[in-house]
Amino acid sequence: MxxxxxxxxxxxxxxxxxxxxxxxxxxxxxxxxxxxxxxxxxxxxxxxxxxxxxxxxxxSTVDVQRFLDELNRDSECQGMIDEDVEEKLIAYVFGDKAAEL
Structure with a gap:
């Protein structure tokens, strides 16, 4: 293509x-x-x-990388706030059904 x-x-x-x-x-x-x-x-x-x-x-005059860094930094912080790491680990080890218990 x-x-x-x-x-x-x-x-x-x-x-x-x-x-x-x-x-x-x-x-x-x-x-x-x-x-x-x-x-x-x-x-x-x-x-x-x-x-x-x-x-x-x-x-064409925008420093795209600067704004991409900001977007990446914001999305990393948002992901950490919204995700329960322990629940995610349980779901990974035991499957999705275990995380729902």
């Missing part, structure tokens, strides 16, 4: 983004790289609602 990379302009959460990378597959379907889309959503969430319609972000 052949893919072609393009840069598009789009609106995410009321913020205009220029040069957001996308891939077009051989059937013409647009595929957004997950990392780029997640970073764009994070950026948009940091902009005050009142000014979002007036903001345009040139995605």
């Amino acid at each position: 052949e893919r072609k990379k393009m840069m598009i302009n789009t609106v995410i959460d009321d913020v205009k983004f220029n040069n957001l990378p996308v891939y077009i597959d051989s059937e013409g379907k647009i595929l957004y790289p997950l990392n780029s889309w997640a970073v764009a959503e994070l950026l948009a969430s940091k902009i005050d609602q009142d000014v979002k319609p007036y903001v345009t972000v040139d995605f």
Whole structure:
């Protein structure tokens, strides 16, 4: 399957983004790289609602790695809070039915 990379302009959460990378597959379907889309959503969430319609972000100038690090750090912390490690270990050792007891 052949893919072609393009840069598009789009609106995410009321913020205009220029040069957001996308891939077009051989059937013409647009595929957004997950990392780029997640970073764009994070950026948009940091902009005050009142000014979002007036903001345009040139995605080619964004330090994507910095925001990916933030997303990874947040997801690691969230996972630690939401998961019961002991229950997870019991489920792994004895199967899912044991964790429900």
